[in-house]
Amino acid sequence: xxxxLGIALAILSVTVVRTISASxxxxxxxxxDAVVADAQLWVVPADGVTxxxxxxxxxxxxxxxxxxxxxxxxxxxxxxxGETTVNGKTVAVHGLEGVDAxxxxxxxxxxxxxGVTDGDTLSLGGSDLTVSLEEDxxxxxxxxxxxxxVATTAVGDVxxxxxxxxxxxxxxxxxxxxxxxxxxxxxxxxxxxxPDAAGDGLIYDTVGGSGATTFEQRYSALFSGQxxxxxxxxxSTIGLILGFVIAVSSFLAAVHERRREFGIMSSIGLADEVLxxxxxxxxIVFVTAWVVGVLGAGAAVALVIPEIATPLAWVQASAMVxxxxxxxxxxxxxxxxxxxxxxxxxxxxxxx
Amino acid sequence: xLKYGLAYGLLSTRRRAAELVLPSLTTATGAFLVVVxxxxxxxIRESAASLxxxxxxxxxxxxxxxTVLLVxxxxxxxxxTRTISHRTRxxxxxxxxxxxxxxxxxxxxxxxxxxxxxxxxxxxxxxxxVSLVLDAVGAAAAxxxxxxxxxxxxxxxxxxxxxxxxxxxxxxxxxxxRPPIRSLSTGG
Numbered sequence: 001x002x003x004x005l006g007i008a009l010a011i012l013s014v015t016v017v018r019t020i021s022a023s024x025x026x027x028x029x030x031x032x033d034a035v036v037a038d039a040q041l042w043v044v045p046a047d048g049v050t051x052x053x054x055x056x057x058x059x060x061x062x063x064x065x066x067x068x069x070x071x072x073x074x075x076x077x078x079x080x081x082g083e084t085t086v087n088g089k090t091v092a093v094h095g096l097e098g099v100d101a102x103x104x105x106x107x108x109x110x111x112x113x114x115g116v117t118d119g120d121t122l123s124l125g126g127s128d129l130t131v132s133l134e135e136d137x138x139x140x141x142x143x144x145x146x147x148x149x150v151a152t153t154a155v156g157d158v159x160x161x162x163x164x165x166x167x168x169x170x171x172x173x174x175x176x177x178x179x180x181x182x183x184x185x186x187x188x189x190x191x192x193x194x195p196d197a198a199g200d201g202l203i204y205d206t207v208g209g210s211g212a213t214t215f216e217q218r219y220s221a222l223f224s225g226q227x228x229x230x231x232x233x234x235x236s237t238i239g240l241i242l243g244f245v246i247a248v249s250s251f252l253a254a255v256h257e258r259r260r261e262f263g264i265m266s267s268i269g270l271a272d273e274v275l276x277x278x279x280x281x282x283x284i285v286f287v288t289a290w291v292v293g294v295l296g297a298g299a300a301v302a303l304v305i306p307e308i309a310t311p312l313a314w315v316q317a318s319a320m321v322x323x324x325x326x327x328x329x330x331x332x333x334x335x336x337x338x339x340x341x342x343x344x345x346x347x348x349x350x351x352x
Numbered sequence: 353x354l355k356y357g358l359a360y361g362l363l364s365t366r367r368r369a370a371e372l373v374l375p376s377l378t379t380a381t382g383a384f385l386v387v388v389x390x391x392x393x394x395x396i397r398e399s400a401a402s403l404x405x406x407x408x409x410x411x412x413x414x415x416x417x418x419t420v421l422l423v424x425x426x427x428x429x430x431x432x433t434r435t436i437s438h439r440t441r442x443x444x445x446x447x448x449x450x451x452x453x454x455x456x457x458x459x460x461x462x463x464x465x466x467x468x469x470x471x472x473x474x475x476x477x478x479x480x481x482v483s484l485v486l487d488a489v490g491a492a493a494a495x496x497x498x499x500x501x502x503x504x505x506x507x508x509x510x511x512x513x514x515x516x517x518x519x520x521x522x523x524x525x526x527x528x529x530r531p532p533i534r535s536l537s538t539g540g
Contacts, residue, residue: 242382
């Protein structure tokens with residue numbers, strides 16, 4: 001009963017941390033997905049790109065390479081991507097050629113944050129733009145889109161290129177290398193690599209590379225890793241270890257209380273069954289603790305950090321925590337029973 | 353009468369000091385984290401800022417540290433139930449000689465309170481020393497706030513005592529309410 005409470009609390013703390021890290025992972029996947037969209041290659045400036053938590057979007061830190069020498073049939077899209085302040089809030093601004101200079105396309109989530117609605121006038125970089133609400137924007141679209149000129153005036157000459165290859169080349173695994181050869185820029189499939197500040201930029205190949213993980217997954221792992229390796233991750237791990245200590249110590253107490261019962265069982269040759277008893281018992285304790293802990297964590301994140309946690313992240317975290325429960329339950333049962341079975345049945349019966 | 357219960361509890365706690373080591377250590381681990389988190393709140397906030405939502409992360413860190421402290425305190429309650437099952441016959445004797453429930457419960461609650469306080473104080477002391485050392489060698493990026501540490505010590509001591517009492521009252525109350533004849537015949 002008490003050990004269940006202890007483990008439940010430990011599981012609660014781990015689940016909260018995992019929820020936070022999972023929601024950051026989702027944010028990471030969404031932001032990079034929204035930026036790269038249908039393109040295969042992402043050419044970032046030498047100064048790199050950073051995630052701005054206030055704007056909730058990726059922004060470029062420098063000017064993109066002036067032009068790209070593309071292989072035949074490939075298309076490149078130059079996006080101005082920076083951030084500015086609108087109505088006192090930091091917001092990312094994307095500039096694309098071909099967007100009407102008088103309008104600002106604003107996703108509804110951003111519109112809500114900035115307090116603007118369809119048809120309002122938005123002052124950006126000295127020009128007054130008419131807000132056009134994007135109702136069906138993707139979850140990762142967290143920026144205002146306007147024409148390249150207006151955006152450059154508002155946020156400066158910062159941005160990146162996205163390169164789309166023709167369908168015939170889609171099956172190739174070395175798109176980054178092909179573009180690297182024609183442009184002279186370095187290429188990588190690892191989002192953890194930053195561009196060389198002295199160079200001209202870097203090509204992120206989002207489809208190529210070996211390994212089972214996609215570029216988005218690796219990118220989101222970067223985000224969640226920052227949470228699990230921070231103070232949060234450390235504290236929750238200590239909590240889990242403490243919970244395990246409590247589980248073992250209370251199982252030891254339970255075994256001690258029932259020595260005579262187990263003495264009878266092992267004296268008639270049922271020593272192994274004692275082990276099964278405890279496996280089932282500790283299984284029940286851990287499963288109950290998991291249910292209580294996960295529900296408690298859900299309530300805790302909803303109350304304390306509603307801005308970060310999403311239900312999806314919570315479910316992911318619960319599943320992740322469930323993954324190491326069996327190991328804990330088995331070890332938690334084996335330790336006390338092992339000690340018990342080392343004694344002879346007579347000793348168990350005679351004690352007390 | 354409660355005074356005698358208290359004295360009896362203190363005496364038996366001294367006799368069983370070895371039993372208090374594990375619960376005190378688990379509580380100390382939790383208290384250590386709480387005090388460190390409170391003392392270095394500024395640094396944690398700073399490192400969380402790169403991820404955004406710095407305030408929420410700061411709140412989550414406090415929440416998790418307090419949860420870990422509670423995990424540590426649960427071991428105190430586990431130790432209390434163990435104590436009670438060891439001392440069932442003794443409780444039967446007390447009941448049979450006419451000692452009322454109040455003093456018996458008081459005597460039994462001395463042990464969890466002492467181990468909770470000892471754990472919280474030990475953890476806090478270690479945490480303050482570690483924070484100061486980290487600060488002195490420059491490992492604590494945003495410095496250590498003594499006010500925060502004091503708040504952390506207060507929180508950990510109060511939470512430990514509160515949680516230890518809350519989780520121990522029920523089993524001790526139940527044990528003290530059992531008919532003496534049953535405690536005497538079944539207890540170990």
